[in-house]
Amino acid sequence: MHTKTFPNTIAELAAGLRAGEFTSVELTQHYLDRIQQLDSQYNSFITVTPELALQQAAAADTRLAAGDAPLLCGIPIAHKDLFCTAGIKTSCGSKMLDNFVPPYSATIVENYQRDGAVMLGKLNMDEFAMGSSNENSFYGPAKNPWDTERVPGGSSGGSAAAVAAQLAVATTASDTGGSIRQPASLCGLTGIKPTYGRASRYGMVAFASSLDQAGVITRSAEDAAIMLNTLASYDPKDSTSIDREVPDYTTDLGDDLNGLKIGVPKEYFEAGLDADTEKAVRNALAEYEKLGAELVEITLPHTHLAVPAYYVIAPAEASANLSRFDGVRYGYRCEDPQDLMDLYTRSRAEGFGQEVKQRIMVGAYALSAGYYDAYYKKAQQVRRLIKKDFVDAFEKVDVIMGPTCPNPAFKLGEKTADPVAMYLEDIYTISTNLAGLPGMSIPAGFSSGLPVGLQITGNYFDEAHMLNIAHRFQQVTDWHKQMPAEVQS
Amino acid sequence: MSIEQKDIAKVATLARLAISTEEIDDTTDRINKVLNLVDQLQAADTDSIAPMAHPLDAVQRLRADSVTETNNRDGFQAIAPATEDGLYLVPKVID
Numbered sequence: 001m002h003t004k005t006f007p008n009t010i011a012e013l014a015a016g017l018r019a020g021e022f023t024s025v026e027l028t029q030h031y032l033d034r035i036q037q038l039d040s041q042y043n044s045f046i047t048v049t050p051e052l053a054l055q056q057a058a059a060a061d062t063r064l065a066a067g068d069a070p071l072l073c074g075i076p077i078a079h080k081d082l083f084c085t086a087g088i089k090t091s092c093g094s095k096m097l098d099n100f101v102p103p104y105s106a107t108i109v110e111n112y113q114r115d116g117a118v119m120l121g122k123l124n125m126d127e128f129a130m131g132s133s134n135e136n137s138f139y140g141p142a143k144n145p146w147d148t149e150r151v152p153g154g155s156s157g158g159s160a161a162a163v164a165a166q167l168a169v170a171t172t173a174s175d176t177g178g179s180i181r182q183p184a185s186l187c188g189l190t191g192i193k194p195t196y197g198r199a200s201r202y203g204m205v206a207f208a209s210s211l212d213q214a215g216v217i218t219r220s221a222e223d224a225a226i227m228l229n230t231l232a233s234y235d236p237k238d239s240t241s242i243d244r245e246v247p248d249y250t251t252d253l254g255d256d257l258n259g260l261k262i263g264v265p266k267e268y269f270e271a272g273l274d275a276d277t278e279k280a281v282r283n284a285l286a287e288y289e290k291l292g293a294e295l296v297e298i299t300l301p302h303t304h305l306a307v308p309a310y311y312v313i314a315p316a317e318a319s320a321n322l323s324r325f326d327g328v329r330y331g332y333r334c335e336d337p338q339d340l341m342d343l344y345t346r347s348r349a350e351g352f353g354q355e356v357k358q359r360i361m362v363g364a365y366a367l368s369a370g371y372y373d374a375y376y377k378k379a380q381q382v383r384r385l386i387k388k389d390f391v392d393a394f395e396k397v398d399v400i401m402g403p404t405c406p407n408p409a410f411k412l413g414e415k416t417a418d419p420v421a422m423y424l425e426d427i428y429t430i431s432t433n434l435a436g437l438p439g440m441s442i443p444a445g446f447s448s449g450l451p452v453g454l455q456i457t458g459n460y461f462d463e464a465h466m467l468n469i470a471h472r473f474q475q476v477t478d479w480h481k482q483m484p485a486e487v488q489s
Numbered sequence: 490m491s492i493e494q495k496d497i498a499k500v501a502t503l504a505r506l507a508i509s510t511e512e513i514d515d516t517t518d519r520i521n522k523v524l525n526l527v528d529q530l531q532a533a534d535t536d537s538i539a540p541m542a543h544p545l546d547a548v549q550r551l552r553a554d555s556v557t558e559t560n561n562r563d564g565f566q567a568i569a570p571a572t573e574d575g576l577y578l579v580p581k582v583i584d
Contacts (some may be wrong), residue, residue: 343580
């Protein structure tokens, strides 16, 4: 391993690169060495791209030397393996796409290339982003660097494990029902899912199109702001992308929080919440009071219907989206198909894992003749009620806070037998996606030695304010600086 | 609502998923657990509530009817399981 030591936030690294303390090539080699030596413990990468990374790093060094390079120039990051990368395998954690090398890149991947970020590789995830533990990956589960017998969360488990183990400075991820916030919480990191439509979905393999949103996992709110500056854009290629100016998310990070009204939903502190998780979250809220904020108890009365509504809407959309995987144009094809129907059904049965097939079937059932009104229409109506809960709450408060997850990281295999037990992991995060709101998780303490996350839900397009709120907390606490004992830079 | 094994086989066909007789038991059991969870929706009062498809109630944008994509047939066919003369090959459909 390199003898040189490096700081581990984008903000510090960007300063170091500009001061000539190290080059991007040195920094990138340092991360590549770490991945090679340590990732067998964490399984956070599906594909590592050392040659490309070093080329990009050399180009970044040239750009830095010329001056006027973007803040991310030369910083080693990695992408969740559902963002298409031209010429580089994009598996989505599935056997179905194990041989898929896309001929084009996702818009967000191009955004990071434009700004000079160095891509180290592609990250492990639950197959087609369906899961809350990364155990549904065709490539085996990623492990939590705080305790490798535990899950890193999911579906962006690799995105979180890689940052927690210092195998990447920051990572991209995606969040359909909590897939950024839950792993960030379980791995002691900062994660943000912006407002639906804020980041392009073009080239992001679709799971549930009305819920999917790209975001980032980082070590701090400041780093998240820097990453979001590049991630967010209006994209004509994504018909749900919102044409709205992207602010500089770093500008207001330091604003003071006097008079901030924080809504605390009583439904997020009911039965099922781990006692030490609650304690950590309450302490964090008390810290916000010291910063000048006021806590307001609020109610989100339809919270208990969020998980049931989600498990109609997401599988219904998935069953439609995943119908494109038919063994004809790309992806897995079964051996010796007897006829076209055999080609379709066997390629899909062999190419998809259990959870994915199960969700496709639930979705097909919910959309089938005679059941549409009882399931899909009902769920879409409940979705509006859930959104209305938030709209009402935001008339009284600026931001909503509570736990990100009901418990800290659980053991591998602990929740695989019962799908519903796994689904309830996302009980506090899912309603944010149904409403399309931005959501964030920041480290707020520990329960039994494992990280606890504080969830911050903001109003539509209020990401800059949320990052400011998170940053001020991180200026007076050091939870986000804690690292697993075994992970040393 | 719950689903029976014979319906699982039908749904699998609709979804173009081959399912073996050994898998049906466990699949039925797991899907019924999900349907049981989802049934909580039935208790919600949704009279006169419009279904919500998009969080911001956005509508599909229109664009000028002009060509924006470049031809990348070779690129797309390079990753296909089987092609010939620029066509995708599948088992014989019509005798």
